[in-house]
Amino acid sequence: MPWFEDFNVGYLVDLGTHRFEREGMTAFARKYEPRLHYLDDEAAKDGPFGELVASRAYIMAVWMKMLTRKRFEIAPYPDPQGRLPQQPISPGFREMKFPQNVRPGETIRFFTRPIEKADLKSRPEWGLVRSHNEAVNERDELVLSFIGQEFVQRLLPNGGARKP
Numbered sequence: 670m671p672w673f674e675d676f677n678v679g680y681l682v683d684l685g686t687h688r689f690e691r692e693g694m695t696a697f698a699r700k701y702e703p704r705l706h707y708l709d710d711e712a713a714k715d716g717p718f719g720e721l722v723a724s725r726a727y728i729m730a731v732w733m734k735m736l737t738r739k740r741f742e743i744a745p746y747p748d749p750q751g752r753l754p755q756q757p758i759s760p761g762f763r764e765m766k767f768p769q770n771v772r773p774g775e776t777i778r779f780f781t782r783p784i785e786k787a788d789l790k791s792r793p794e795w796g797l798v799r800s801h802n803e804a805v806n807e808r809d810e811l812v813l814s815f816i817g818q819e820f821v822q823r824l825l826p827n828g829g830a831r832k833p
Contacts, residue, residue: 670745670754672824673796676783684735684779689723691773697727723771728813732804735779748824757798757819765815769806777812779804784816795820 698707702724706716713721745753771777785799798821804813 670740670756671743672754673798673821674824676786676798676821678783678786681780681782682739684739684781686776686778687731687735688776689771689773694723694727694773698724702726718770721773725767728767728771732779732802732813736781754822757821759817759819761818763816767813769810769812771812775806777804777806794823796823
């Protein structure tokens with residue numbers, strides 16, 4: 670897990686790809702979002718999308734899996750007191766959009782880019798990181814876009830600078 674100081678504003682991070690298979694899409698829908706247009710090809714023809722598509726909740730769950738996997742690839746290092754960073758905590762998302770549907774068999778690539786870092790006066794041992802997140806299909810069509818926000822633990826409390 671990264672420290673607040675490890676986030677570089679403007680740096681694009683490729684989180685990797687996920688292939689959305691029919692079985693995974695419908696299994697998620699059965700368990701968490703059992704609407705017919707996410708469950709059954711025939712029923713979906715008469716639904717709002719005219720075909721079976723991945724639920725928005727499933728797309729977001731895959732994004733979270735991709736982000737978390739990438740974060741665990743970063744070997745944590747201790748602060749001067751020997752502590753390791755706690756996992757970030759999100760106060761929510763902004764401007765979430767799903768401009769294109771995700772269909773069975775599509776491979777989606779996920780990205781994140783920190784766009785802002787802010788100090789927290791009430792909790793100086795944490796900072797706020799805002800990131801622009803996107804996902805695109807094989808045709809480079811945007812299928813997901815949103816601003817994520819996370820409270821991230823600081824390596825050096827009170828905004829101290831880390832020595833190189």
